[in-house]
Amino acid sequence: MRTVRGSGDCMYVRHNCTEEFLGDLRGVSQATVSRIVRDPVPVLRSVLAEFVPDPKQAIRMVKDRVCLVDGTITPCWSYAEHRELWSRKHGTTGFCVQLVGLLDGTPVWVSDPLPGSTHDKKAF
Structure with missing residues (x-):
C-alpha cells in the first residue's frame, strides 16, 4: 500500500x-x-491558533482600510437528514463562511462555518 x-x-x-x-x-x-x-x-x-484573530482583532486590523467582505460555500457530502446544509443559490450542500481580506489579498478573518442555507447577508 x-x-x-x-x-x-x-x-x-x-x-x-x-x-x-x-x-x-x-x-x-x-x-x-x-x-x-x-x-x-x-x-x-x-x-x-495564536495567529488567528478574533472578530474584534480583525475589526481593528481593517480600521480605516478598504477591505473585501464576501461569503462562500464549502461543499460537503449531501446528508438527506440535514436539509439546513442545502444552498438553493449554489445548488449543493455545504457550509457557508464569511471572509474578510485586504485588497492585496491578505486574509484577515474567516468566520466559523454556518449551515449552507445561511444567506451571506444574514451570516454577515
Missing part, C-alpha cells in the same frame, strides 16, 4: 485538496486519507 503521509498531509491542509483527490493521487481510498489527515489537523490548528 502506498502512503499519503508527508506530502499528502501538507497538500490536504495547504492546498485544500479533497480527500478523494488525494486518494486518487496516491492510489488509496478516501477513507484511508481521512484516517491519515485527521491526526495533523488538530495539531496544526492548535499551533496556528
